Amino acid sequence: MRIVCLDLEGVLIPEIWIAFSEASGIPELRRTTRDEPDYDKLMRFRLDLLRKRGLRLRDIQAVINTMEPLDGAWEFLRSLRERTQVIILSDTFEQFAKPLMAKLDYPTLFCNTLVVDPDGTVSDYRLRQKEGKMHAVMALKSINLEIFAAGDSFNDLAMIRQADGGCLFRAPTTIQNSCQDLACVQTYDELLAQIDSFLSAKAVGPANGGRIG
Structure with missing residues (x-):
């Protein structure tokens, strides 16, 4: 059986921290995992900034409640789920994801958890496990x-x-340039074509830029 694992932010929904950065007027919060490969360093920076600005979980959730999936994402996901099973593997948090999952018809999501104080301060975060996306794929294999x-x-x-x-x-571009062995597609139709090729291939080898078989 062949299934698909997708990232969430940047693939199906906009980047939550960028949306909150724009709504709060804090440009430093635009930094994401596209820019910083060290996730713990990135999250410690975010939590420290929230604490200094007196921002609470409810402030972030208020912005999330106004967000919509990326244009075409719902249709893409519906078509994909007609083809095979889909699991969303994300480094986002349960407290962020729920309203957006409703707008995507509740796909299966594996993600992380925020530690929230009684007053709503986000004091820490808990990874499901380190390198959780990779380990989820390993477990499924x-x-x-x-x-x-x-x-x-x-x-x-x-x-x-x-x-x-x-x-x-x-x-x-920075990631594309450092990973030239991996294909990079720009549209949902192109992504579906890559997946269809994978699903229909007679034999499956390691990820090699989308050339399956």
Whole structure:
């Protein structure tokens, strides 16, 4: 059986921290995993900035409630789920994702958890496990599933390379330049074509720029 694992932000929904940066007028919060490969360093920076500005979880959730999936994402996901099973592997947090999952008809999501104080201050975060996306793909492969993975950021590279097939989706130039062995597609039609090729291939090898078989 062959299934698909997708990143969430930048693939199906806008980047939450960028949206909050724009709404709050704090440009430093625009920095994401597209820019910073060290996730813990990035999150510590974010939490420190929230604390200094007196911002609470409810402030972020208020912005999230106004967000919509990327244009065409709902239709893409519906078409993909007609083809095979889909799991969203994300480094976002349960407290962020719920309203956006409703707008995508509740796909399966594996993500992380924020530690929130009684007054709503986000004091810490808890990873499901380190390199959780990669380990999820490894676990799925251990039960003889064949995996296609796609994402757009530094924190997606390990899962794409661990998968049986995969590609980048709308990745920034810096990531494309450092991963020239991986195909990078720009539209949902192109991504579906990559996935269809994977699903129909007679034999599956390691992720190799979308050339499956």
